[in-house]
Structure formats: C-alpha cells, structure tokens
Amino acid sequence: MFTTRVTQLFGIKHPIICGGMQWVSRAELVAAVANAGAIGFLTALTHDTPEALRAEIRKTRALTDKPIGVNVTLMPTAKPVPIDAFFDVALGEGVDAIETSGRITEAQVARIKQGKAKHMHKVARVRDAVTAQRMGVDAVSIVGFECGGHPSMEQIGTVVLGPQTVDAVSIPVIVGGGFGDGRGLAMALAMGADGVLMGTRFMATRESLVHANIKEWMVQAKETDTAFIQASIRNPARVMRNKRAEQVMEMEAKGTTLEQLLPLISGLHGRKALTEGEIDAGTVACGQAVGFTRDVPTVKELVDRIVSDAEAMVKRVGAMAG
Ligand SMILES: Cc1cc2nc3c(=O)[nH]c(=O)nc-3n(C[C@H](O)[C@H](O)[C@H](O)COP(=O)(O)O)c2cc1C
DSSP states (O other), rough: OOHHHHHHHTTSSSSEEEEEOOTEEEEEEEEHHHHHTTTTEGGGGGGGSSHHHHHHHHHHHHOOSSSEEEEESSSSOOSOHHHHHHHHHHHTTOOOOOEEOOOHHHHHHHHHHSSSEEEEEEEEHHHHHHHHHHHHHHHEEEEEEOSSSSSTTOOHHHHHHHHHHHOOSSSOOEEEEOOOHHHHHHHHTTTOOOOOSSSSSHHHHTOSSSOHHHHHHHHHHTTEEEEEEEEGTTEEEEEEHHHHHHHHHHHHHHOOOHHHHHHHHHOHHHHHHHOOOOSSSSBBBGGGGGGGOOOOOHHHHHHHHHHHHHHHHHHHHHHHHH
C-alpha cells in the first residue's frame, strides 16, 4: 500500500490514475478502475450532448460507489463543443474529480471550484504546471514524450519532466507517459511524484470496450510501434503506428496543410478503428507503454499487479541502500 497526497486528495486506495481517453473511458472501464482502488475519468467529449454525459455518469455510479471523475478536454476541435454545459453536468452530478487538459481559463478553474470535485489539470510542459498551480488547481499531471495522446512539441521525456515538475510546484504531481507496470509506479514515486497517470496500459484490459482487434494489436506491438504526428500543424499526437499514421507522416514529411490532414486525422475515423476493430481506419492515440503491454488482464488484476510489483521494487532498492 502506498499512501500519498494523491490517495488522500481523491480518497482512493492506490496512487494510480487512469487518464480520460476519448471513446475508451466508458462507464465499464471507469467503474472497474474505481472498484480496483484507483480513479478513472469518463470523457465529456465522447458524448454528443451534455445529457448523454449525464447518463454515462449515472451508469458509472450504478457500477461503483467509489470516487469517479470526468475529463473535459480543452483542445482545438473541428466542431464546437458545449464545454460549459459539460462542466455544469459533471459538477451538478457531484463527480469526485475533474481532469482538464489543454488551454484552461481562470473562469473555468473558478467554476470547478464551486463544485465538490477535486481538480487535476494535465500539462506537457513544466511552465504550464507552474501556471496551473498559480490558477489554483488542486493537482497537476505532467505527461512526457512517450505518452499516448498529446505530448508537447518540445519532445521531452517523462524521466526529465517528472522531477522538474516536482521541483517547480508544491501541489501534488502525477506523472504520466510510458508507465504501465510496477516498476513505473515505483519510479514515479521515486521521482517525487504523488501518483502515476496511465492511459495506454488501461486500454488493453478486459473492461475496456475497445475492439478485440485493437487489444490484440497492442499485445503484439513493440515500443517502436507508435508514431509522433501532427507536429506540422502544432497539434502533436502520439498514435498507433498503423497505415493511416504512416500516411500522415509521409504527407507531413513532404509538406502539407491542416485542410489536407483533417480528413485523415478526424476523430470519427479513430472511433471507427477503436470500436469496429478496423486497425487502419484512423489515427488512434497510443503511447510507448504499448511496448510492454503483453496481456489483457482485468483492471483489478492489472492494478493489484502494479501495486505489488512496485512494493517489491521499493523493497529491492531499499535493500540496496541499506
Ligand atoms: C486512446 C487514448 C485516448 C486519449 N484521449 C484523451 C482525451 O480525450 N483527453 C485527454 O486529456 N487525454 C487523452 N488521452 C491521454 C491520457 O489521458 C493520458 O494522459 C495518457 O494516456 C498517459 O500516457 P500513456 O499513454 O503513456 O499512459 C488519451 C490517451 C489514449 C491512449
């Protein structure tokens, strides 16, 4: 058992956070993460309407009585998103935690503070962690270049960003990007962080509703099977290295425009890949932790394994120091 500022902040057993994953973090996965003693986040943007998010929160509540969260992603989108209404629903439903990512405003931080939810903001640069602390968030998560989703343009790895963020802020820090096993949790705590953030590893669990083809692809994939794309349009992303991602990389290498890329990188194609199992249908967020994703356990098996392996690792290193 590890007790940290993060377990205390969110009222959870283990300092493990499953970051919100669009299309992936559905009620079944988030409830399983909660029941395993960690915390997960439904994603508002998976839903077309605030009422659909409300229904998903209620569905999750029916599956667990443990703390749950909602992710509200504040990144540029092709079509307008009812962000304020998503916040109203999540806070009105009394969720325990809100994870934001992207460009947050003072007004949004103040709005979240009016509810009972603890607020974790996700950043990919140390200076943005400092800004988030100044704006008043309760905790900050920092993701390195290895992460699935959106690393920063600066391409700095987790091992460098984690300790620097811990040094730069006094609020709890959760470190993410490339974690997926007990060594990772031990490493995160040794960096001085209060918890670990994982997305990719939780995709390949039994309760994650992504198509079996995607899980099988992940089990077979190596650490080299992700691609860093979209830097040319200043919206960098790490994704599965499938045919679609390779096509995007080729276009970017030759020189391309946002208008030319949009039809390829549309989230709807990514959703098709994730839910229908057509691997090459779209670009799909996926981090380098896929390299050591070797099985598809239940969420509880995964969390228990991570915690007991981390405890063993801490003892091993402690014995060396002793
Ligand atoms: C399939 C997938 C979808 C994601 N969608 C989102 C999202 O909608 N919003 C967000 O803030 N982060 C998103 N992320 C990032 C995760 O919340 C988390 O920060 C990241 O996965 C941590 O790094 P890891 O992949 O190395 O574990 C996504 C990640 C994956 C793998």
